[in-house]
Amino acid sequence: MLVHPQFDPVAFHLGPLAVRWYGLMYLVGFVLFVVLGKYRARQNLLTGWHPRDVDDMLFYGVFGVILGGRLGYVLFYKPGYYLTNPLDALALWQGGMSFHGGFIGVLIALWLFARRRHKRWFEVTDFVAPLIPLGLGAGRLGNFINGELWGRPTSLPWAMVFPQVDAQPRHPSQLYEFGLEGLALFALVWFYAR
Known part of the structure; x- marks a missing residue:
């Protein structure tokens, strides 16, 4: 049986700014999206894509995931408090993001990107699909570091005790x-997208 190491959620400080591990995982996901997306665009795996499209799509996606994730958290988990x-709904530094809200936000952002670039919706989703799993996996690592x-x-x-919860050994489902959601899904989708 293992014990969760209870990491400090703050990775480091930049002056008064506390940079959290979970935020770094978002950054890792965004960087992997750009690197792999530009690689895909340069390889001409799908016609009509240029590396600069990836930068623009990331711009839309970042806003979609952050706004949608926060709005989802506010609406799904603590609506009474935020009413x-x-x-406080604007206080992102206090934490609180929702995967479901982020997913909806990204879908809306990609739809806006597709309309702006005069691309078909499924053309955009086909291009993006192989780029997403590693970012999802990074998010799960952030959940593990946070002990959530x-x-x-x-x-x-290989059960793990999460002392902040209770003394019961549990599945480390984040890992x-x-x-599976990060590495294995990436390998499958990347292979089949070729």
Whole structure:
């Protein structure tokens, strides 16, 4: 049985700014998106794509994931609190993002990108699909570092105790998702997108 190391959620400070591990995982996802997207565009795997399209798509996607993720958190998880404290919804540094809201935000952002660039929706989603899994995997690593989204109790030898939750050994589901949703899904989608 393993014990979660309870990492400090702050990776480092830049003056008064606390840079959190979870935020760094977003950055890792964005960088991987750009690097792999530009590689795909240069390889002419899909006609009509240019490396600068990837920069523009990232611009749309960053806004979509951050705005959608925060709005989703506000609406899905703490609507009562934010109705009485609406300005706190803008306090991103306090944490609180929703995967579901981020997903919806990215879909809307990609739709806007497709309309602006006069591309078909499925042309955009086909281009983007292989670029997403590694970012999802990075997000799961961020969840592991934060000690959140742990799994069900188990007696398996690699079970992990998350002391901030309870003393029960649990599945380290964040690491499963990193491996399957991040690495394995990336390999499959990248291979089949060729």
